[in-house]
Amino acid sequence: MKLIDMQKDAALKGLQLPFGVLEVWYPDSSDWDTAGFEALKRRELDEIMLLAPEYDRKRDFSEDPYFRYFRKFKKTYPVMAQLESFLLKGRPFPEWSPINQVAFLTELKTRVLLGTHDVERVQGPVTLYRPAAEESFTGMGGRESHSYKGDLTGRDDGGIILSMIAGPDERTCLQEDTLHPVYLVFAPEDYPAARVESCLEQIAAYVRALAPGARMERLVL
Template sequence: LREKYADYDRKAVFGENPYFRFFKKFKKTYPVMQQFESVLFKGRPFPEEDPVMGVPFLLELTTFVLSGTHDIDRMDGPLTIFTPSEKLPFLGMRAASTHTYPKDICGRDSSGIIFSMIAGADDRTCIHPDSRHVFHPVFGTPDTDQAVIENALRRLEFFVKVLAPDAEIESRII
């Protein structure tokens, strides 16, 4: 990344990025841009000790597509994707109180909200060191080209197969 982006210009790289624009509507900074810059400029290390977390991190750094990781065994029932019309509270990662946003892309199970594209993952289903049965949501925005998501899913599958050649993989675009 340091070689490829030696002449990094935030506006040139992220200015037209649909995620950057989507987050800006919510007065938020696109977290993938922050991660990218922390690796590029601050020497943030790659999470080598946890390959399950390394997969979405690598996907985000190489595609600038937002993804996540949740422990399926910690979920309560099926996943429902929804877009709230109001702010809904939930317990985010590290037990921090957070909320969804109107027109945010969110997911919930029978026990409550497990992710918000804007606010992030919940504390209950986010991955832990012992997580092995996971799903990686790959998020799109209303103006993200479907080919970008399809490419990200193929790349995600490749990364997973490198780490776990016998992994069972399902992909769906919703």
């Protein structure tokens, strides 16, 4: 079985910059417990929705390290936007791909930023680095995108596949037939590694609910 190879470049290795990796080998969808996962998802979403009456962006996010990191790049923290869409605007939870739903549910639950890729579409080892200048790549959905100077970015032998600010690329993003994803947990510098570990455990719990027979490997870089 292919195992993803991820590493930090030399400039990142001396920093307190935890990066979580949970690689999953799902069985065929005929072996998934979709009813059990759906019931768990509904319970979790109902619990999250209870926060709506008291939600306050300033109180809940102004000191959040992810919010502040994105603000440095003059960007809106996407997990905050997703949470507000769900809590305040009544937007439905995305129903495409239960594998993707695991990631989205984890983001709403933990407010931590995730990325999800198809390992079978990754070309060679992945190196995490901070680019010195903008570098172009094709983002998810085929849109023209680019990395940001100083932002955590990842590349394989085929080019950039992830950017904390810009998101995933088109080539390695989840597909309808994906059964071998990797869930990535991004964190700003000096973020506690224990919180990244906790987020990985939350993802793993949802994976186990969806596919009790799934195999998983995880680490924090």
